[in-house]
Amino acid sequence: MDMSILTANGIKKAYPLPGGELFWALKGINVEIPAGKLTILKGRSGSGKTTLMNIMSALDAPTEGEVFFDGQSVAELSEAQKTKLRRSGIGFVFQSVALIPIMTAMENVEYALRLAGWKNGRQERARECLEMVGLGKRLSHMPGEMSGGEQQRVAIARAIAHRPKIVFADEPTGELDTNTALQVVRIFKELNSSQGVTIVMTTHDRGFMEIGDKVYELEDGEIKGGQ
Numbered sequence: 095m096d097m098s099i100l101t102a103n104g105i106k107k108a109y110p111l112p113g114g115e116l117f118w119a120l121k122g123i124n125v126e127i128p129a130g131k132l133t134i135l136k137g138r139s140g141s142g143k144t145t146l147m148n149i150m151s152a153l154d155a156p157t158e159g160e161v162f163f164d165g166q167s168v169a170e171l172s173e174a175q176k177t178k179l180r181r182s183g184i185g186f187v188f189q190s191v192a193l194i195p196i197m198t199a200m201e202n203v204e205y206a207l208r209l210a211g212w213k214n215g216r217q218e219r220a221r222e223c224l225e226m227v228g229l230g231k232r233l234s235h236m237p238g239e240m241s242g243g244e245q246q247r248v249a250i251a252r253a254i255a256h257r258p259k260i261v262f263a264d265e266p267t268g269e270l271d272t273n274t275a276l277q278v279v280r281i282f283k284e285l286n287s288s289q290g291v292t293i294v295m296t297t298h299d300r301g302f303m304e305i306g307d308k309v310y311e312l313e314d315g316e317i318k319g320g321q
């Protein structure tokens with residue numbers, strides 16, 4: 095039995111429509127995220143992946159249902175506690191990479207550590223993380239001097255640098271070709287084993303499902319299947 099680090103129970107999310115009616119983007123989702131593993135949320139565009147991920151990462155609140163992180167109800171945290179959780183317990187990777195263009199790979203990761211409140215050892219940790227994602231030879235490259243896949247790997251190094259327990263990656267391979275995408279997913283698997291970090295990623299891609307330790311398939315705001 096896997097230990098779960100995050101549990102979402104009966105998650106529903108309604109967005110108000112212009113006419114005042116509600117649109118139910120999530121219709122009662124139950125998921126369990128195993129600790130130290132790679133979980134993939136797959137589904138077509140509009141199926142509710144980003145909405146669910148934003149709720150799991152405490153960026154957004156559900157209309158109904160509850161999220162437990164490490165056994166703690168997220169709804170019961172104060173705003174300050176939620177901010178602290180997002181800053182120190184969670185890492186984020188997005189589809190559009192959003193590195194700071196005037197900073198080198200090293201500086202981008204080091205800056206994230208500074209924002210996370212790290213006082214010491216930032217350089218060493220930044221280098222270590224860039225080496226982990228295979229960019230040990232690109233430390234002083236600017237984002238504009240790197241390929242899309244390399245930039246995404248810098249973003250991954252940045253997301254894990256502060257040693258979060260869980261990393262949420264929303265369509266991290268969305269703008270990459272198949273081989274580069276596969277490389278990114280393999281890096282996630284390596285980080286599972288070497289860092290013990292839990293990773294949740296979304297994708298609308300049908301490939302590389304077999305790499306996920308757990309897969310949930312979303313369709314119109316409901317879990318349709320998985321493995």
Ligand SMILES: Nc1ncnc2c1ncn2[C@@H]1O[C@H](COP(=O)(O)OP(=O)(O)O)[C@@H](O)[C@H]1O
Binds near residue numbers: 137
């Ligand atoms: N802020 C919002 N207001 C209204 N509808 C939204 C909002 N965000 C998402 N939706 C709708 O909720 C559904 C799920 O969206 P989303 O979670 O972004 O799906 P996915 O990430 O799988 O593409 C879509 O129909 C989308 O149009």
Ligand SMILES: [Mg+2]
Binds near residue numbers: 145264
């Ligand atoms: Mg999305």
